[in-house]
Amino acid sequence: MAQLGGTALDVFPICLGGNVFGWTADRDESFAVLDGYAAAGGNFIDSADMYSAWAPGNSGGESETIIGEWLRARGNRDDVVVATKVGWLPQRSGLSAANIAAAAEDSLRRLGVDHIDLYYAHGDDPTVPLAETLGAFDALVRAGKVRYIAASNYTAPRLAESLAVSRREGFAEFTALQPKYNLVERTEFEGELADLCAAENLGVAPYYGLARGFLTGKYRPAQNNSSSPRAEGARAHLNDRGLRVLAALDEIATLRNAPVASIALSWLRTQRTVTAPIASARTADQLADLLLAAELELTAAEVRRLDDASV
Ligand SMILES: NC(=O)c1ccc[n+]([C@@H]2O[C@H](COP(=O)([O-])OP(=O)(O)OC[C@H]3O[C@@H](n4cnc5c(N)ncnc54)[C@H](OP(=O)(O)O)[C@@H]3O)[C@@H](O)[C@H]2O)c1
Numbered sequence: 001m002a003q004l005g006g007t008a009l010d011v012f013p014i015c016l017g018g019n020v021f022g023w024t025a026d027r028d029e030s031f032a033v034l035d036g037y038a039a040a041g042g043n044f045i046d047s048a049d050m051y052s053a054w055a056p057g058n059s060g061g062e063s064e065t066i067i068g069e070w071l072r073a074r075g076n077r078d079d080v081v082v083a084t085k086v087g088w089l090p091q092r093s094g095l096s097a098a099n100i101a102a103a104a105e106d107s108l109r110r111l112g113v114d115h116i117d118l119y120y121a122h123g124d125d126p127t128v129p130l131a132e133t134l135g136a137f138d139a140l141v142r143a144g145k146v147r148y149i150a151a152s153n154y155t156a157p158r159l160a161e162s163l164a165v166s167r168r169e170g171f172a173e174f175t176a177l178q179p180k181y182n183l184v185e186r187t188e189f190e191g192e193l194a195d196l197c198a199a200e201n202l203g204v205a206p207y208y209g210l211a212r213g214f215l216t217g218k219y220r221p222a223q224n225n226s227s228s229p230r231a232e233g234a235r236a237h238l239n240d241r242g243l244r245v246l247a248a249l250d251e252i253a254t255l256r257n258a259p260v261a262s263i264a265l266s267w268l269r270t271q272r273t274v275t276a277p278i279a280s281a282r283t284a285d286q287l288a289d290l291l292l293a294a295e296l297e298l299t300a301a302e303v304r305r306l307d308d309a310s311v
Contacts (some may be wrong), residue, residue: 081118135169177202217249
């Protein structure tokens with residue numbers, strides 16, 4: 001288990017991504033994945049009000065609803081750190097005070113909980129003054145509806161400014177960041193953002209830990225047979241660097257007799273400031289590789305080999 005930044009949240013070192021629930025995983029399969037994760041000691045589940053509004057027939061909130069049904073069915077609400085987000089659901093979009101207050105009530109209702117453990121701004125909203133956004137988050141914390149607030153997809157300057165505004169106004173501060181970060185997408189996070197998270201002791205839960213499935217090794221140049229809605233995004237990494245990374249992952253996976261996906265997530269776990277990489281599993285079988293990454297410790301030489309392959 002790992003402490004998330006300066007919070008009192010003690011989380012499993014792999015966070016379970018929730019955008020599959022109600023999208024590529026139906027209710028039964030979602031329950032199987034959630035059960036498998038909890039049985040292995042997993043307690044950190046990531047969702048968003050907009051999951052999975054993009055899927056045909058969906059309108060958003062499907063992931064939260066399934067997680068809520070599962071928490072109720074298993075009676076384990078107090079054992080789980082529930083993270084969700086506001087800002088990108090088309091019908092509740094943006095970070096105005098009124099929208100945050102309304103979206104939080106919607107999420108609480110769908111999840112069937114009286115508080116959200118970690119509530120993220122899904123992305124920056126420069127059209128709303130930061131003091132308004134952070135005031136609205138602060139009101140939720142004061143009301144006991146949210147334990148901690150966090151940011152996703154913020155740039156370093158805007159994250160720094162947000163922390164300064166919270167301090168100036170005496171508001172609750174962002175305690176964690178959810179950036180896009182994995183072995184083939186390093187530049188957005190490494191550097192300024194990572195430095196800021198380290199300096200401010202923010203917890204970091206990177207998303208696309210598996211680069212939409214590319215870092216499982218199941219996409220290869222000669223094969224184009226996946227029907228997954230993620231395939232196009234994943235295959236976009238089949239370039240020189242992506243192939244170098246796959247070669248390094250294959251080599252280490254063979255030596256360690258471990259799946260490529262587990263090695264890729266373990267590499268993320270070794271990175272400065274990272275508390276728990278986020279990855280999703282569509283099936284309980286896929287989940288096994290994610291769970292192994294929570295235990296697998298790479299050697300310094302293996303980390304260097306992956307670092308060198310992914311620059
Ligand atoms: N803050 C943000 O803006 C943001 C954006 C995106 C995601 N997220 C969060 O991050 C989580 C992770 O992102 P993601 O789910 O989109 O992508 P990901 O974790 O990088 O990739 C997960 C996908 O890889 C495939 N996979 C997983 N394990 C596998 C295995 N062992 N063998 C073969 N394939 C495997 C599955 O896709 P197939 O169905 O294709 O097999 C799975 O859904 C999301 O669920 C969400 O919670 C946040």
